[in-house]
Amino acid sequence: MIDLRLRFPDEASAIAALPALRGTDENGSGVWLTASHTHALDIIGPVGADSRWHANLRLLPGADPAIATAAEPFAVVPADPVRVWA
Amino acid sequence: MLSASRSSFLLGGPAQQRLPILDLRLALTGALDSRITFTRASAAWDTDLNGNIVEFASGAPQVQAGIGLGIWEARTTKPLYSRCGSQLLSAVLASVPAEASVVSETNPASLLTNGGNVLQIDNSAGGSPVTVQMLGTVGSTSAHSLQTFARRVSGDPSTFQLEGAAETTSISATTYSRLKSENRTPADINRRFEVTVPAGAVARLAAWDAQLGAFCTPFIDATGAQKTRSADLASLLVSAIPGWNATQGTVVVHGNSRSPAAANATIVQIDNGASANIVPTLYHQTDEQAVFLIRTNETNRFATGFGALTDGLDWSMAAAFESGSNAAALNGTLGLTNSTAWTPSAATTTLRLGHNQISGSLLNGYFRRLRIFNSRRPNAQLPGLAT
Numbered sequence: 001m002i003d004l005r006l007r008f009p010d011e012a013s014a015i016a017a018l019p020a021l022r023g024t025d026e027n028g029s030g031v032w033l034t035a036s037h038t039h040a041l042d043i044i045g046p047v048g049a050d051s052r053w054h055a056n057l058r059l060l061p062g063a064d065p066a067i068a069t070a071a072e073p074f075a076v077v078p079a080d081p082v083r084v085w086a
Numbered sequence: 087m088l089s090a091s092r093s094s095f096l097l098g099g100p101a102q103q104r105l106p107i108l109d110l111r112l113a114l115t116g117a118l119d120s121r122i123t124f125t126r127a128s129a130a131w132d133t134d135l136n137g138n139i140v141e142f143a144s145g146a147p148q149v150q151a152g153i154g155l156g157i158w159e160a161r162t163t164k165p166l167y168s169r170c171g172s173q174l175l176s177a178v179l180a181s182v183p184a185e186a187s188v189v190s191e192t193n194p195a196s197l198l199t200n201g202g203n204v205l206q207i208d209n210s211a212g213g214s215p216v217t218v219q220m221l222g223t224v225g226s227t228s229a230h231s232l233q234t235f236a237r238r239v240s241g242d243p244s245t246f247q248l249e250g251a252a253e254t255t256s257i258s259a260t261t262y263s264r265l266k267s268e269n270r271t272p273a274d275i276n277r278r279f280e281v282t283v284p285a286g287a288v289a290r291l292a293a294w295d296a297q298l299g300a301f302c303t304p305f306i307d308a309t310g311a312q313k314t315r316s317a318d319l320a321s322l323l324v325s326a327i328p329g330w331n332a333t334q335g336t337v338v339v340h341g342n343s344r345s346p347a348a349a350n351a352t353i354v355q356i357d358n359g360a361s362a363n364i365v366p367t368l369y370h371q372t373d374e375q376a377v378f379l380i381r382t383n384e385t386n387r388f389a390t391g392f393g394a395l396t397d398g399l400d401w402s403m404a405a406a407f408e409s410g411s412n413a414a415a416l417n418g419t420l421g422l423t424n425s426t427a428w429t430p431s432a433a434t435t436t437l438r439l440g441h442n443q444i445s446g447s448l449l450n451g452y453f454r455r456l457r458i459f460n461s462r463r464p465n466a467q468l469p470g471l472a473t
Contacts, residue, residue, distance in 0.1 A: 023443075023444040024444070025444060025446070026442075031444060031446070033444055033445060034160060034317065034445065034446070035125070035127070035160060035316060035317040035319055035441075035445040036125070036319065036445050037123055037125040037319060037321070038125075039127070040127030040128065040160070040316040040317070042160065042162070042314045042316075056314070058127045058128075058316070060125065060127060080311075081311055082311055082312060083162065083311055083312040083313070083314060084311045084312070084313055084314070085127065085128040085129075085313065085314055085316065086128040086129045086130065086306055086307070086313040086314060086315040086316075
């Protein structure tokens with residue numbers, strides 16, 4: 001299992017970096033795939049005055065290694081994370 | 087427990103059988119069939135039949151005897167208000183006099199930081215019903231929710247919920263219940279819980295929590311930072327079901343939806359994996375109406391009009407599907423039929439329980455039993471199956 005706390009300049013940057021975590025709903029709109037049998041994505045967005053786009057990503061066994069590779073450049077290690085996995 | 091009869095194949099297709107080829111008795115057994123792939127990337131909590139908080143480790147399904155399999159969307163706590171409060175409950179309402187009494191806590195600031203939201207009432211001594219009243223006005227604009235549970239320590243599985251501005255309801259001596267309220271502003275949460283208990287009963291305000299989102303899900307234990315409980319995902323490949331029929335079938339589901347979802351809540355979806363060619367899906371719509379959707383080639387066709395679902399109450403649905411002839415029944419009532427043609431499903435078809443193809447629109451409730459027949463059962467049989 002791999003836990004990554006991600007921070008992007010904005011959501012569009014995240015969408016560009018993580019296409020494997022995007023899907024299309026029944027109306028044809030692009031959406032985040034927030035869960036699957038191999039991952040969980042918790043979208044946080046801006047944190048307080050920090051307008052950058054934040055998310056927590058948990059990769060489970062069987063996850064495509066390319067997702068971790070794409071996400072790791074945006075990983076941060078906050079001293080006091082505002083949100084964690086239960 | 088799963089029962090599946092042996093199948094035989096005649097003329098290149100599976101023989102139709104009167105017995106279900108899949109029978110998941112989730113509430114009866116409290117166990118999940120090993121062929122089901124289940125994922126939840128975090129821990130989770132729920133209450134057991136005794137109203138006690140139960141923790142489920144990451145990856146462990148929330149399946150309990152007498153309750154069934156819980157399927158809930160991901161939810162995040164409001165950090166100020168959420169924390170398991172078992173200690174606190176004892177402090178607030180630990181002792182109730184032997185005679186009929188009122189126990190209340192007004193503007194419970196301590197509860198706000200010690201949260202939880204489980205109201206546990208033991209009325210095993212019987213006598214007068216226990217009355218639970220949550221005072222305060224209902225907020226409708228804030229995007230977070232407050233939930234209250236109450237369960238009879240022993241009793242039948244009937245459930246109910248609180249609604250309205252002055253929320254009052256009763257728990258009889260023979261029922262256990264979960265109570266909830268939703269769409270509340272922070273000020274609304276700062277309200278008074280008042281519990282009237284009969285002689286001999288014990289009431290404890292066990293815990294409560296507030297969550298981001300417009301309706302409540304099971305309790306999330308959180309201290310310090312906000313915590314997110316990941317979604318419950320359950321699915322299985324139909325290739326693991328002996329006797330699966332790629333061209334027709336009947337799905338019968340018994341379950342319970344605690345709250346209407348913000349979007350359509352998926353009950354069962356059979357997806358053949360082809361783009362935009364999802365075949366039958368049972369939905370619990372936001373208007374509380376059950377819908378049997380046949381989606382093929384980006385076109386939705388519905389079999390509907392067979393009644394409403396009531397949040398918190400058990401329901402039963404039966405949906406029969408065959409290209410050109412589909413129908414569904416809810417709680418014994420047959421709905422409109424639908425004659426939409428659809429593509430027979432392939433061997434790679436996935437049966438999803440309580441979520442859709444993008445792992446969204448989760449059931450937010452419980453599966454009690456799921457049966458699949460490998461033939462399209464006649465319309466006349468569907469009401470009987472959906473009881």
